[in-house]
Amino acid sequence: MNLDLRIPMGLMFSIVGIILTAFGLGTNHDATLYAKSLGINANLWWGIVLLIFGQTMFQLGRRGQKRQASLPPTPIDESRPRMGH
Numbered sequence: 001m002n003l004d005l006r007i008p009m010g011l012m013f014s015i016v017g018i019i020l021t022a023f024g025l026g027t028n029h030d031a032t033l034y035a036k037s038l039g040i041n042a043n044l045w046w047g048i049v050l051l052i053f054g055q056t057m058f059q060l061g062r063r064g065q066k067r068q069a070s071l072p073p074t075p076i077d078e079s080r081p082r083m084g085h
Contacts, residue, residue, distance in 0.1 A: 024047050
């Protein structure tokens with residue numbers, strides 16, 4: 001089983017980052033919305049952070065899968081007893 005959790009996790013964070021970044025860009029000039037955060041567009045900045053984090057995790061997962069695929073398969077030791085047998 002070659003499931004690397006960094007790939008779906010990276011996609012999830014990237015999607016949320018895209019949504020937050022788009023919302024932050026769409027509401028960039030709304031001073032009343034960002035009055036509680038001292039005028040800082042928190043949606044835009046955290047969207048960018050989540051997008052970078054998501055893409056980093058996705059790329060690390062892809063690189064790990066490529067490295068795993070390039071390794072030769074490990075031989076199965078038939079002399080070892082298997083679990084449940």
